[in-house]
Amino acid sequence: MLGRKYGMSEAQARAGEENLRDLAAAEGLPYRTEGRDFGNGIDMHRLLHLAKEQGKQAELLRILYRANFAGERSLYADADAYLVELAVEAGLDADDARRVLADPQAYADDVCADEREAAQLGANGVPFFVLDREYGVSGAQAAEVFTRALTEAWGRRSPLKLVEDEDATAEACGPDGCAVPQK
Template identity: 40%
Template sequence: MKIEIWSDVACPWCYIGKRRFESALAQFPHRDSVEVEWRSYQLDPSVPEHYDGTELDYLSKRKGMAPEQVKQMFAHVTQTAKDEGLDYHFDSVVVANSFTAHRLIHLAATHGKQDLAKERLLSDHFEHGKDIGSQEYLTGLGEALDLPADEVAELFTTDKFSEQVTMDINEARAIGVTGVPFFVIDRKYGISGAQPAELFSQALNQAWQEANPLIPVGSSDAEACGPDGCAVN
């Protein structure tokens, strides 16, 4: 079973959704048969590589939200994240364009470390105040992930993986994704948002049962026991 997850590194609900999905997957009996692929998405492609201002400034000025409304949203999301074991610090978040970070995730995927890269980027952005648009930071992350240094360096001298990121974003539009996180199971089921772990569990089990139906073998009237007792022939 394949699960594709469209999300943005700069999306607080995407990290919460990741944790909730992982909780459901950990309890799924067939988790070893599940392939997870992270797909790129940008909530705001127009963000400059480095934004001169705080997350509060950004949402207030560029999104037109009242500062008090933003603060209330921060408090709600921070508490929700805490409930999932995450420690958000919106006052330390560095607003930056996530495009190159997505390219790094694609690079990490070629070395079997896509989820590790996604996890580190989300954690560093929301919990540790790292600048996900910084060449210095991304280079250091590539080193921490044991990615080849020359391939990481190519992200800043070429457009390598740019096409893949753009294709992910365009495909999201094509299948009707308007917000993230967005989970697609076997190209059949779509789950929008950071849903409760219970819903993810239900979707995983339903998708598995439909993809792997039990096929009856033999006679249906053979001796068996049920709630009302055992049959006697």
């Protein structure tokens, strides 16, 4: 599938997968190079939007990555039942997850907006990481590449320019909070 999609030979695709496995192993992460299937991930993205509303997006994403890249079970065959299990593992309500999966329009506009934004930022594949909306890291890269990109992004950031009222008596909150005016 990778060879067809990216115009490379089977040997090149296998070498790329083995490289990904080695990069993951260097970080202590499992990565299966054989037996993974593929398909349309829109339902996973729709569930991620449900999880975002509940503050559980990062956890669901971590679980989906683990299931996709290291798990034995398919995310695409009998997907709804398995996706509900994974959503519950992330702390979502099973009925809420089933409701989203049963309605193809639920969060579809949000997913399309994400796709448009990714294209505008220059993402041309996955994974693709955006740092400070100015730097992009495409593909599975070694930790050193991320360290270099993060260091450069941090070094080039512009501190906020503080605009203040000329009235020196203006009240402001401090590290201990704000005084609440009494009526």
